[in-house]
Amino acid sequence: MGVYDFQAKTIDGRDERLEAYRGKVLLIVNVASKCGFTPQYTGLEALYRRLHDRGLEILGFPCDQFGHQEPGDESEIQTFCSTKYDVTFPMFAKIEVNGEGAHPLYKFLKKESPGILGTEGIKWNFTKFLLDRDGQIVKRYGSVDTPEKIEKDVEALL
Numbered sequence: 001m002g003v004y005d006f007q008a009k010t011i012d013g014r015d016e017r018l019e020a021y022r023g024k025v026l027l028i029v030n031v032a033s034k035c036g037f038t039p040q041y042t043g044l045e046a047l048y049r050r051l052h053d054r055g056l057e058i059l060g061f062p063c064d065q066f067g068h069q070e071p072g073d074e075s076e077i078q079t080f081c082s083t084k085y086d087v088t089f090p091m092f093a094k095i096e097v098n099g100e101g102a103h104p105l106y107k108f109l110k111k112e113s114p115g116i117l118g119t120e121g122i123k124w125n126f127t128k129f130l131l132d133r134d135g136q137i138v139k140r141y142g143s144v145d146t147p148e149k150i151e152k153d154v155e156a157l158l
Helices: 040-054 074-085 104-112 147-157
Strands: 007-009 015-017 025-031 056-062 128-131 137-141
Touching: 025 040, 025 104, 025 147, 040 056, 040 074, 040 147, 056 074, 104 137, 128 147, 137 147
Parallel strands: 025 056
Antiparallel strands: 007 015, 025 128, 128 137
């Protein structure tokens, strides 16, 4: 089983297979609109605009499991992202990343790339997983790792 075997609902309600991203470098991020890390949307969008033509895809997965920082529905999230941060990278419907209700994609990502001391749980919003063009997880980053800080790692895969 690999990342391309999963599907997720897009923010506008379509089912999308991650197979559609085969051959791309992926940065998968759990996002939130009312978090101290929310300004990372600016860096994510800048990274996406600079490197998309070279094969980068950023996939945003809203999650409300950390401090109720993503309370809105998909329409509200989409409006917030487009008006406040001009987000153009693919966004998906709100999911859970931890616990029994965790999306299967996140269960896979956490198992394949555990965090500090081998813990699998996502600690907070804006945790990032970087995958190479073959869908292999290269690195997991915490919330404090900004898009600017990880840009060299992303570019090395392009």
